[in-house]
Amino acid sequence: MPVPEVTDSFAGSVNRITLGATKDDGGTRSSTVTIGGAKNVVYGGLVEDAGETPVVAMDVLDSKPEDWPEALVEPYKDVLDKPGDWAKKCVEEFGADLICVKFDGIHPDKGDKGADHAVKVTEEVLKAVGVPLVLWGCGNNEKDNEVMPKVSGAAKGEKCLIGIVEEDNYKSLTAIALADGHFLITAAPLDINIAKQVNILVSDMGFPLERIVTFQSTGALGYGIEYAYSIQERQRLAALSGDKMMAMPVICDVGYESWRAKEAKMEDAPGWGAVADRGPMWETATATCLLQAGADIIRMRHPRAVATVKRFISKVWKNKG
Amino acid sequence: MILIAERINGMFTDVKQAIADKDKKVIQDLAKRQTEAGAAYLDVNVGTAAADQEGTMEWLVESIQETCSTPLCLDSQKPGVIAGGLKVINPENGVLLNSTPLNKKSDEEVFDKYIEMADQVGPKANLIALTMDKNGVPQDTDTRVAIAAEIVSKAMEKGFDPQRLFIDPIVLPVKVPNAQVQPTNILAAMDQIKYLADPAPHMTVGLSNLSQGASERSLINRIFLAMAMSHGLDSAIADVFDTALVNAVATAEMLMNKQIYSDSFLKVYKSANK
Known part of the structure; x- marks a missing residue:
């Protein structure tokens, strides 16, 4: 696709969606989050074309993480085994717009916890914070299909964003998300053709396109960020050209991917600067880059990175209509 | 691809009969089914059977608009017949006037008349202009392009946005002695016509004319359509009920990214x- 002039105007736009249901809307959230709506590329066109301000979803794990580096454990050391308190800390101290509950602990290799545990965590986090939730499975299809429908039910009517569904595993979660009134994350492995196909498959099941957020997979700085950037950008241009199957807002998993990078966490690297700074910097650089490609929700982990990225967002989007 | 559906035409026996019987249902059914098949415009041509062509055009437009808001393409070589349709057209839906040559012996000002009619309807009225003048239909590439250039510059002089123009380089039946060179000439003309304005004017063809009298009509139509799309064609008057044709359009658009x-x-x- 050709790179457009920044002065171009487009026929299409990114879908605008509102996550979270307040009491009036049948839920218990104290606030909602609206994303999408962009009518141009980031920085392109008129101020009012910028759409909604991107948001940060901070990760809360259902079970205490065993492999987190010291720099990432430090800010959460008192709450790592208390998902409710962890979520509260993210919202009240670190300014999280949403909480993303990541159910790592249900994975067969990471604790193999059952649906009861996942439901309990969901209820705990719903009670602890008033922001909308993202509910993200462990990545093992069998286990996710067993547990995530229960998680969905525990948050029924709260208009959460739940996922992920993929080309070869979408039916169970799509059906339950539809029934429980949630929004759905459709995922593809850095492949725009598969991304589009998943959206088609899901919409064939009667799931409204206006309730989908896409996850194209994320690569961190130094680990394939250019692929993630290009795909986000291509999706945005397709949305602007009126492709209804690609007009969804976008979520990126910056926290997990950034902290996988050895540069973010390797202790014994004298030439690289203080390890306490490197992780947050890696996360910040990855996030700001993907925001410019058109990401709408950024999943993040370190509070310092979150603070910097939120400052960046407020500067770039400050004049929006 | 802007597909203009060809079936509401008095040359087809079902439509001819419906016009004679004033049977709206047949017309409304064709409008609905062609819209569902992907038509961006519905061509409306009264054919030759009706004595009162203006009145028939008016009746057809009213009948279609009762149940369908797809933009119409009013098809007649007589400005008066098009005016009959425009009297009752809903300008909000958009309309395409089909069609005018650059000029003709009997009416030097015919192009101006069509521009005026389009302007009276409003900004959503577009115009098909044929690469044809008082000397008739050109056979070669250069004359087609020269006429197209005059059409574009004349439109601009009149303040008519070239993006509202659909230039038709005139497809002739391939099954005519010595006509087989024409498709190549037309594609070569398209290569140049698309540069006459920026953004380019639209280009359209009366596709089914190509296979008039030939066997394998659907195959001939869709192969030429795909070829022409790669030369800049972005519209065609065609049979949208031809599934293979519509699939060829979808595939060509995908292959062209x-x-x-x-x-x-x-x-x-x-x-x-x-």
Whole structure:
């Protein structure tokens, strides 16, 4: 696709969606989050074309993480085994717009916890914070299909964003998300053709396109960020050209991917600067880059990175209509 | 691809009969089914049977608009007949005037008349202009391009946005002695016509004319359509009930990177154009 002039105007736009249901809307959230709506590329066109301000979803794990580096454990050391308190800390101290509950602990290799545990965590986090939730499975299809429908039910009517569904595993979660009134994350492995196909498959099941957020997979700085950037950008241009199957807002998993990078966490690297700074910097650089490609929700982990990225967002989007 | 559906034409026996019987249902059914098949415009041609062509055009337009808001393409070589349709057209839906040559012996000002009619309807009225003048239909590439250039510059002089123009380089039946050179000439003309304005004017063809009298009509039509699309054609008056043709359009658009590929690309094309 050709790179457009920044002065171009487009026929299409990114879908605008509102996550979270307040009491009036049948839920218990104290606030909602609206994303999408962009009518141009980031920085392109008129101020009012910028759409909604991107948001940060901070990760809360259902079970205490065993492999987190010291720099990432430090800010959460008192709450790592208390998902409710962890979520509260993210919202009240670190300014999280949403909480993303990541159910790592249900994975067969990471604790193999059952649906009861996942439901309990969901209820705990719903009670602890008033922001909308993202509910993200462990990545093992069998286990996710067993547990995530229960998680969905525990948050029924709260208009959460739940996922992920993929080309070869979408039916169970799509059906339950539809029934429980949630929004759905459709995922593809850095492949725009598969991304589009998943959206088609899901919409064939009667799931409204206006309730989908896409996850194209994320690569961190130094680990394939250019692929993630290009795909986000291509999706945005397709949305602007009126492709209804690609007009969804976008979520990126910056926290997990950034902290996988050895540069973010390797202790014994004298030439690289203080390890306490490197992780947050890696996360910040990855996030700001993907925001410019058109990401709408950024999943993040370190509070310092979150603070910097939120400052960046407020500067770039400050004049929006 | 802007598909203009060809079936509401008095040359077809069912439409001819419906006009004679004043049977709206046949017309409204064709309008609905062609819209569902992906038509961006519905061509409306009274044919030759009706004595009162203006009145018939008016009746057809009113009948279609009762149940369908798809933009219409009023098809007549007589400005008076088009005016009959415009009297009752809903300008909000958009309309395409089909068609005018650059000029003709009997009426030097015919192009101006069509521009005026379009302007009276409003900004959503577009115009098909044939690369044809008082000397008739050109056989070669250069004359087609020269006439197209005059059409574009005349439109600009009149303040008519070239993006509202659909230039028709005139497709002739391939099954005519010595006519087989024409498709190549037309494609060569398209290569130049697309540079006459920026953004380019639209280009359209009366596709079915190509296979007039030939066998394998559908095959001939869709292969030429795909070839012409790669030379800049972005519209055609065609049989939208021809599924193979519509699939060829969807595939060509995908191969030209106008649509992102997905395994269900045919289905997506159809649902997006309903």
